[in-house]
Amino acid sequence: MVLEATMICIDNSEWMRNGDYSPSRFQAQADAVNLICGAKTQSNPENTVGVLTMAGKGVRVLVTPTSDLGKILACMHGLEIGGDMNLAAGIQVAQLALKHRQNKKQQQRIIVFAGSPVKHEKKVLEMIGRKLKKNSVALDIVNFGEEDEGKTEKLEALLAAVNNNDTSHIVHVPAGTNALSDVLISTPIFTGNGEGGSGFAAAAAAAAAGGVSGFEFGVDPNLDPELALALRVSMEEERARQEAAAKKAAEEASKQEKGGEQQASSQDATMTERASASASEAETKTNDMMDDENALLQQALAMSMDDPAINQEAKDTDMSEAASDDPELALALQLSVADSSKDSSSQSDMSKLLADQSFVSSILASLPGVDPNDPSVKDLLASMQNQSEQKNDDKKPPSEEEKK
Amino acid sequence: MSGESASAIQKGQVDLLDFIDWSGVECLNQSSTHSLPNALKQGYREDDGLHLDSDADEQLLLYIPFTQVIKLHSILVKGPEEEGPKTVKLFSNKEHMGFSNVNDYPPSDMAVLTPDNLKGKPVLVKYVKFQNVRSLTIFIEDNQTGSEITQVQKIMLYGST
Numbered sequence: 001m002v003l004e005a006t007m008i009c010i011d012n013s014e015w016m017r018n019g020d021y022s023p024s025r026f027q028a029q030a031d032a033v034n035l036i037c038g039a040k041t042q043s044n045p046e047n048t049v050g051v052l053t054m055a056g057k058g059v060r061v062l063v064t065p066t067s068d069l070g071k072i073l074a075c076m077h078g079l080e081i082g083g084d085m086n087l088a089a090g091i092q093v094a095q096l097a098l099k100h101r102q103n104k105k106q107q108q109r110i111i112v113f114a115g116s117p118v119k120h121e122k123k124v125l126e127m128i129g130r131k132l133k134k135n136s137v138a139l140d141i142v143n144f145g146e147e148d149e150g151k152t153e154k155l156e157a158l159l160a161a162v163n164n165n166d167t168s169h170i171v172h173v174p175a176g177t178n179a180l181s182d183v184l185i186s187t188p189i190f191t192g193n194g195e196g197g198s199g200f201a202a203a204a205a206a207a208a209a210g211g212v213s214g215f216e217f218g219v220d221p222n223l224d225p226e227l228a229l230a231l232r233v234s235m236e237e238e239r240a241r242q243e244a245a246a247k248k249a250a251e252e253a254s255k256q257e258k259g260g261e262q263q264a265s266s267q268d269a270t271m272t273e274r275a276s277a278s279a280s281e282a283e284t285k286t287n288d289m290m291d292d293e294n295a296l297l298q299q300a301l302a303m304s305m306d307d308p309a310i311n312q313e314a315k316d317t318d319m320s321e322a323a324s325d326d327p328e329l330a331l332a333l334q335l336s337v338a339d340s341s342k343d344s345s346s347q348s349d350m351s352k353l354l355a356d357q358s359f360v361s362s363i364l365a366s367l368p369g370v371d372p373n374d375p376s377v378k379d380l381l382a383s384m385q386n387q388s389e390q391k392n393d394d395k396k397p398p399s400e401e402e403k404k
Numbered sequence: 405m406s407g408e409s410a411s412a413i414q415k416g417q418v419d420l421l422d423f424i425d426w427s428g429v430e431c432l433n434q435s436s437t438h439s440l441p442n443a444l445k446q447g448y449r450e451d452d453g454l455h456l457d458s459d460a461d462e463q464l465l466l467y468i469p470f471t472q473v474i475k476l477h478s479i480l481v482k483g484p485e486e487e488g489p490k491t492v493k494l495f496s497n498k499e500h501m502g503f504s505n506v507n508d509y510p511p512s513d514m515a516v517l518t519p520d521n522l523k524g525k526p527v528l529v530k531y532v533k534f535q536n537v538r539s540l541t542i543f544i545e546d547n548q549t550g551s552e553i554t555q556v557q558k559i560m561l562y563g564s565t
Contacts, residue, residue, distance in 0.1 A: 104500045130460040134433045135502055164459070165436050 005048045005065045005106040006040055007094035008033055008113075013055035013085040015116035015146055020175035025145050028180035029113050030076055032142070035181045036111065037072045039190055048106065050097055051075060054090035055083040055116075061093065065101050085116045091128055095137055108137040111189065115145030118154050125154055129161025138167040140189045144180060247367070248331075417477045420561040421446060425469040428539075432465040432503065433458050438555075440466060449558040455483070456556040462547050464489075464554055465503060468561075469539040475563045476534035479542075480526040481517055482558035486549045488522040489556060491515075495541040496534055506543050519548070526562065534563070 010033060016026035033051065040047045048065035049072055062075040091110060098108040110132070118125075132139055139162040141155050152172065159170045169188045173180055184190055424444070431440040438457035441448055448454045458464045476496070483489055493511035495501065501509075512533045521527055540561070547554040 099502060099504070134460040134463075135504075136432060 001044045003044055003046055003103075003106050004040065004109050005050075005098055005101045005103070006036075006109045006111060007050045007052060007065065007097050008036065008111045009090045009094055010051060010053050010079070011055060011085045011113045011115040011145070012053045012079055012081050013083055013116045014081060015085075016081050018145065021144065021180055022177075025115055026079075026081055029115065029144075030079070031179065032113070032181040032184050033076060034073060035185070036190070037069060041067055041069050046103065046106075048101065048103070050094075052090065052093060052097065053079065054087065055085045056080065057083065059086060059089045059093045061097055064097055084119075085114075087112070087114065087118055088120050088124055088128055091132070091139075095132060095135065098137060099135075108135070109140065110137060111140040111142070113142045113144070114151070114155060117146050117148045118151050120154070122150075122154050122157050125158040126161040129158045132162045133164050136164070138162070138164070140168060141170040142173065142180075142184065142189070143170060144173040144175075147174075251367070414477065414562070416564055417562040418564060420470070420474055420476070420563050423470045423472055423474055423565065425471045428467070428469040430467040431456070432467075433460055433463060435459045435553075443556045443559045444468075449560070452557050454557075456559075458544075458554040462544075462550070462552060462554045463503060464542075464544040464556070465501065465506060466542040466544075466559075467499070467501070467539065468542070470537065472565060474537050474565050475531070476529055476537050476540065476561060477531060477563040478526040478528045479515075479562070480524065480558070480560040481521060481556060482524055482560075483522045483547075483554075483556045485519055485522060486547075487551050487553055487555040488517065488519075488548050489544040489546075489554055490517055490548050491545040492517060492527075493543040493545060494529065494534075495543065496537045497539055498541050499539060501541050501543075506541075511543070517548075522548070526560070537563075 010029060012026065016024065016029065018025050021028040037049045040049050046067065048067050050061065050065035051063050051072060052059060052061040062079075063072055066072065091112065094110045094112075095108075098110070101108075129139070139159065141159060143152060143155050155170060159168055162168045171184065171187045171189060173183045421444070429440060429444070434440055435457035436459075438455055440456055442451075442454040443449055443456040456464070476494075479492075479494070481489060481492065492515045493506070494513045494515070495506075495509065496512040498509060513529045515521075515527045515529070517527070518525075542559070544554055544556070
């Protein structure tokens, strides 16, 4: 995203009538210029781009460096082919145009489309290159079109004279089925010195590659970061939930009631690890519905801790809704309901055991994926303890009722 | 070196290093490996092995803005006998000059450095022209022997605020 002022030097000489690049050399060049302008202005909104023609009656500046993409594209209309390209004069005028840029903080860059033969001597080009380097102007050369002897050599010499720390590049584009713009997209001219590319270039490259983007979830993070993030988060949540379900299934085999209870809390813990603070809040306020699954699990846990008789009717409907969505969740809930309704005396024993923090933390430590030192797990334990203490009074009369 | 240990070469003058606005310091035609901080920054400039080199040819154009308005009293340029700078032009308060327009303006002061200067003798500038300096441009036009590359080991600016 480097701040840059760019001058593009277009070759509109007679050599551009040739059709070896489809539809014509000139049209291919124009497309490439449009793409470059778009990429530059998108990568940094303060970037400016200007255009000049090197052939015709003489070197003519069509538009001085501006960030207005519309103006740049408009001036590409109605360009006429004719005359002979004057590379040296073109580069020098481009340098002058850059010198008079409004924002002096911008880096200077010239992009030259060299389609016709180069009639200057190598020495002249090297001198020009050195002058550009002295004034810290970078140069990108697109060598296409005519391939006469010496042209490549001269252009490489020019590049060597200008190049300062790899800020300047040359690209040779042979005639063929690939469009000029497509070839350029993958070059450093577009991707800007390998910074990682602007989102525009990356998206354009993806589109050019045939429509199937290589991005995760088929969404370009540059184009739609929120969607990409949401997709990623829900993927992770699903994975974690499946992990927890698998864990729960394993636990059920070894531990019975206790295992089930613990699983509800450990599943809860894995959920809370990702949805940090909300879980501990939900613990104390059972009506907190920030996360549906979370809340339901909280209710399941609360039920196993609190009075099953009081809460059961209210929670049963919620649970059945949840159960229809998620069979594993249903299983967990059923277990906790079954456990609580089965034996309330063992229930109070259970809660006492759970209240014993050291016992709980030793159980939790044995479970993979639950770190007893995790603050959210600690919060959970603390609030569980509080709740069990608070509701001890409530428990005793209702549990007596239930025993009847 | 006389006076440098006290960092006040003459009565009342201080090393202006602290007033340099580093975010705006620029140097045209410097070599990428041997760059301006080697000659200006504390510590780097004391090391004679670390020096500022020119790149494409022997000229150098330094632009040094200051964080506040200063008065420039003298300047010390240290360099090797052969590749050290010879003709040095100073411009006060001219921003963003390039090599092409540097000779369009008359310099605020000009100095031809002698080998003595290159060893550490400071050059006194025309004090009256540098009373209100927000930025200083130093144009090194050529070097002692006309070699391809100009080398500068240390640049120190003395003045007051």
